[in-house]
Amino acid sequence: DAGVIQSPRHEVTEMGQEVTLRCKPISGHDYLFWYRQTMMRGLELLIYFNNNVPIDDSGMPEDRFSAKMPNASFSTLKIQPSEPRDSAVYFCASSHPQLETQYFGPGTRLLVL
């Protein structure tokens, strides 16, 4: 198995632009998590899905952030409009079942200028 796949690996954009991050979980994993990591705030859980359904989005910082999981093998995290304070590394992780080992993707390093 290739593990959790994220794209792009690096993204540089200008303030106000839309940013879409993508994730493909490990096949057979029914939980998918989106995290954000910064020096100031550490590793934060933004949202997680179970069987493609969002279960807890209490970590999503504001309405500019949205996440979808249209099928078991694909999820997106969208930021619109982006702001410099959104600059961070965004990780996707998957697991089965929920509280067992989480496998993280390589992350997307986002820089908003």
Place this chain on the structure above:
Amino acid sequence: GENVEQHPSTLSVQEGDSAVIKCTYSDSASNYFPWYKQELGKRPQLIIDIRSNVGEKKDQRIAVTLNKTAKHFSLHITETQPEDSAVYFCVNTGFQKLVFGTGTRLLVSP
């Protein structure tokens, strides 16, 4: 609440010494206690975990101990090596969600 307190925030040791990192949690319902290691520029990876029905678990040079009464669990690394240098996170799994600790930056000097 959901918070987990992790100490120390940084830890410097000489190669061969032992390192101990401690986490305190608040949710009595927590029954799964994982530890993740994140090397510089890499993704977090699970290194060891323990369930509430045991008090200690070992895997070579790494061990985790759990004290449910005091609500704390600790990571122990013996015979540290330079490749152990990384950030280590404990995780609180109470309230049916995962909350990562603030991390401990471990530096092992040759």
